[in-house]
Amino acid sequence: MEKNDDYFYIPQLKKRNRNGKIFKWVCASALISALFFLFIFLFDMVRQGYPAFTQAYIETEVTFNEDLKSNPYSAFDSDSFSIISRAWMRGLPRMMDEDPSLKGTEQKIWALANAEVDQYIKGHPHKLRDREQKIVDRMLEEGSIESKFNVIFFLTGDSKIPENAGFYSAIIGSLLTLLVTMTIAVPIGIMTAIYLEEFAPDNKFTQFIEININNLAAIPSILFGLLGLAIFIIFFGVPRSSPLVGGMTLALMSLPIIIVSSKAALKSVPATIRQAGFGLGLTRWQIVRDHVLPLSLPGMLTGSIIALAQAIGETAPLIIVGMIAFVPDAATNILEPATVMPxxxxTWSGMPERMYIEKTAAGILVLLTILLSMNGVAIYLRKKFHTKW
Amino acid sequence: MSNELLYLLFFGGLFPLMFIAYIIGKNKAISLTNKNIKMHSQPSQYGWFVSLYTGLPIITITVVGVFLYLFDIHLLPPFMLISFALSLGAVSLVFLNKAINKDTKARNLVEGFIEGLLLLATFVSILTTFGILISILFEAIEFFRRESFFNFIFGTTWNPDTAFLEGAGRGGEEVASAKFGAVPIFAGTFYITGIAMLVAVPIGVFTAIFMSEYASETLRDRIKPILEILAGIPTVVYGFFAAITVAPLLVDFFASLGLKASYESALGAGIVMGIMIVPIIASLSDDVINAVPKNVKQGSLALGMNKAETIRFVVLPSAMPGIIAATLLGVSRALGETMIVVMAASLRPNLTMNPLEDMTTVTVKIVEVLVGDQAFDSSLTLSAFALGLVLFVITLVINIVSIYTIRKFHKKYKISNL
Incomplete structure (x- = not known):
């Protein structure tokens, strides 16, 4: 059959269909490139961060005597002095105070190696001198240097000595800040959503509030930092760098997100429930309190968790309100200076020593794990309580 | 008197008083019911009525008093103020208790109170906007009183280093006066934003098209959470990635082409920022593309257009206002993005068209100035607020335009997400 005899033959059809396929592949490649980036990114973070979870330790002999108390450095010969962490040596007198039975004895203990030894063992660029390298090589053969799980990273705060720097005080600071954010933002956000969705008349004022909330969600976060600085710190006198001021600033930031998601949750409750309530003679508040609110609570919870997950990763406004202070010890209440994970x-990413880079990446891994598990909980809740009306 | 004791007095007075008020109000209502009087509301509602309206004057007076205190108006010493508020509460308790009779509409009054409380909560978000505006505006005005507005907007030299000498009283003839020409800073901001949008818009919009038109339901359900991960990564993490991984890669790549790229190039910061914005544009565009009515698409298919043509000639033009609005929101995010540029772009204001050179942005300057140890009233510190004001105004205009566009779009197709 000749092509031209085909009644349905359209000369451009082949080209058009090919163009259609190309278009589809362009779309798919956009998605693939986004996913590819995510993969590369996560891979890179893990690659850079995982070495920080181990740390080199050196088996060494320490004589616990009075000299050690006054000058802990004196207990070591020059060889071990150059490869053991100064921060660890300084902790020896306290170790002796805590355990008086050590006094006068000679102990074999695992001492924290300094950053350069640690980097050398991990095969990263290091600044060990040849002589020190030989000592470390010999000790490696003897088995008196070992890489162990890095507990210090999870148990201490920031430090100017890289091998002694940990993430603990930042985790505590983030928790305290998040607590403040949660207690302020979640109730106010849900109350606002209830008012706008259930009580507010549809007038210019309500529209103004809604546009304002949408705008607030898109205002640069750093401007919230300026608000925190000018109003909370300078005007109200809230202590600088404290989780209180950080938490209040973040609360204002996450408020619009909580409002928008809570409104969506309220909206998903069908109107028939309200109509049934009115039909039985309930007041508007009674319907909201006893019927609409319990039905939409899972949705509100999900939205709040997502908003808080965003708040925990927020940096810029917290820098402005001073939460990048050097904080070696974890804060014990919301008025003390604190630092947060991001x-x-x-701070670590700006440090010159090589070891801080892997600590930064390790910190990122901890932060991402917390964020992903928060989001995971939110998604689980959304799935579990999802109701099809 | 210490703060702790004041808190103790306030809360130790307020809560027991409100609790007693609840009991008294409820018992009064019960005793009236027992006398066979038909009451308007339930007994517990009378309890709440007395309790809430006992607490109201106490809290109001204390809050007003604290505010006046912050403005340095001392009407009463704090101890006296709280005692006064508490005694007024007690008086209102007695008064309210007397006022209860069968016609008291306790339920309506309680619900009116609750509605008022909810309305009060909505004011927090309005106050936030005004708080941002006020906190920036006053300092910015102070800045423009010292430095010329015209120079700030059109000057091409940003050299504020001598401002702090003047602040220290060492300014004089021999020191060149500080220059606050912000053009290089704005140019850097828009340039990096431009690069980010070149990355984000194509990837974001095409991803949205794929997700809403081509992907199957199950694929969609699996990919959406993954894209949400991309949106949920903190910007400080992106910044680290841009500075540690992307920047050296770019430098090596351009070196192999014989070009010299800076480690703090606008290109590196822009690309990573673009990736950050992809999920924002993708999810908003996805919403609007889904909002295009099915019958429009079916009409096009019935006329013999294939799927791709339907998308290109029918769906996309209908969704265009929404896509533009999504892009605008992305632009506003990029303009205000801080951590990526703080970590991956430089501090040096640099007026250039070469994306391989280093540039700075408004947000970088704000952070640099406010994190340093400047006196709060120096011109340099105030300049941060002036930059902040410009950022606020630009993003406000963009946001409002895009919010209106999306609202109009949704009204047209009778759905409402925003």
């Missing part, structure tokens, strides 16, 4: 990551 701010600690930022």
């Amino acid at each position: 701010a600690q990551i930022y």
